[in-house]
Amino acid sequence: MSEMIETDVVIIGAGPVGLFAVFELGLLDLKCHLIDILDKPGGQCAELYPEKPIYDIPAWPEISGQGLTDRLLEQIAPFNPEFHYNRMVAGLEKQADGSFIVTTDEDEKFHCKVVVIAAGGGSFQPKRPPVPTIEEYEGKSVFYSVRRMEEFRDQDILIVGGGDSALDWSLALQPIAKSLTLVHRRDAFRGAPDSVKKMKALVEEGKMNFSLGQMTGLEGEGGQLSKVNLKNADGEFSVDATRLLPFFGLTMKLGPIADWGLNLEENLIPVDTEKFATSEPGIFAIGDINTYPGKLKLILSGFHEAALMAHAAKAIVNPDEKVVFQYTTSSTNLQKKLNVK
Amino acid sequence: MKINVVDHKGAHHELEAPEGYRVMEVIRDYDVGIKAECGGACACATCHVYVDKEWFDKIPEPTDEEIDMLDEAFGVEDNSRLSCQILTDDSIDGITVYLAPGTEPEEKTGDRAA
Known part of the structure; x- marks a missing residue:
């Protein structure tokens, strides 16, 4: 477990609303991760x-x-926000003093006074093909990304998809695979033309296979895949496979936020419209993930929510500090924070 | 004008549709149950529908961008379209579309008040 990162605010989600929250919180001297x-x-x-x-x-x-x-990143640069990418927030624990410890799936720990959920439609995760029993094979024979190439050595690999992920991994895994088959619904690819050329050359040399088709079913036992059933315009067929990599892009899922004991309404987090506070003191929700009477899922709504949230967050982080409302146009104090020369 | 939508469970919905919208927007507005998560930007393929064969040739052809995006849909057939790319106008009055697998909205976590 890594060292505890101390900060005023942890923002979950670095979309436009999360980014602009850095600006509003920064004007009030709150540091964000x-x-x-x-x-x-x-x-x-x-x-x-x-x-x-x-x-x-x-x-x-x-x-x-x-x-x-890009404009938002430029706007918030003076506040030196720190970004942690490729991570999902795994846990959130309230401490006796009202502060929080936020942990990620990469084993980082943040200690903060305020948590801002700006997670939009949820976390992006790979799309799961609606093929019966696929869940039973996930993590054993079916993978949505390649974390360790060794998992694929000497295996009969089936890759499905027509974008860069499908093509790149076909090229990368072919040398270590026992056999490799790429399946796509049509003989045209969204991926880089150069990768398509390389893939076709390997097929030509007999080093890998390409078939037109779409998955219909999986066969195997105890999570160990043996065969994938497919179909195309000519009919049904199957490919022997011990590893399956489906690449159909990403979709958004609420994820662990659902387990934090917050009030939820249809996978959205209800908030008040004065502070955009959730049912848990110290946790705010802004942008597409929240709901309130009259809510419109617009980026500009999220910007407004960020500004009001920031003032409420300030009162939690520095309860004894008097905040005088200021405009960036006229306040030398704020301009100094923005590095205005 | 009206559009007919057959949902994931096979239930039939006849929806009064205003002109000049996208079929996806109408389906979403009536809460029939479609993920449509990118909001109509032809960027996610989660509004995939099958267009009734009688109607398929009567609607404007898909753009290359839409055909590419269908690569991220499941169970793609000859009559597959993204419903965010079909505009509602007189020419499709009475059309029937079937919601495709993989476009179901995320299962709702039970509403709760802590």
């Missing part, structure tokens, strides 16, 4: 639609998901 399951900031904006234009960000008639993320 952000935890996100993705390998980069921006949440849905960066993962699902980095190139797509957004038209309802105030003062930006049109901005892309990645553009918005």
